Amino acid sequence: xxxxxxxxxxxxxxxxxxxxxxxxxxxxxxxxxxxxxxxxxxxxxxxxxxxxxxxxxxxxxxxxxxx
Numbered sequence: 515x516x517x518x519x520x521x522x523x524x525x526x527x528x529x530x531x532x533x534x535x536x537x538x539x540x541x542x543x544x545x546x547x548x549x550x551x552x553x554x555x556x557x558x559x560x561x562x563x564x565x566x567x568x569x570x571x572x573x574x575x576x577x578x579x580x581x
Contacts, residue, residue, distance in 0.1 A: 533573040
């Protein structure tokens with residue numbers, strides 16, 4: 515997300531950061547949400563189990579369409 519900050523007004527950056535904070539508050543990065551992929555040797559998270567992420571992406575979509 516940081517790649518677009520220089521294109522945005524300060525209040526838009528504020529809105530995006532609030533949106534990220536809301537997402538993290540509702541979908542905390544608990545270790546139980548990660549699974550180990552032995553073939554790649556990494557832990558990955560399945561975001562499809564997080565429920566409706568659309569409400570968190572609405573702010574991003576709005577800001578991107580405005581700019």
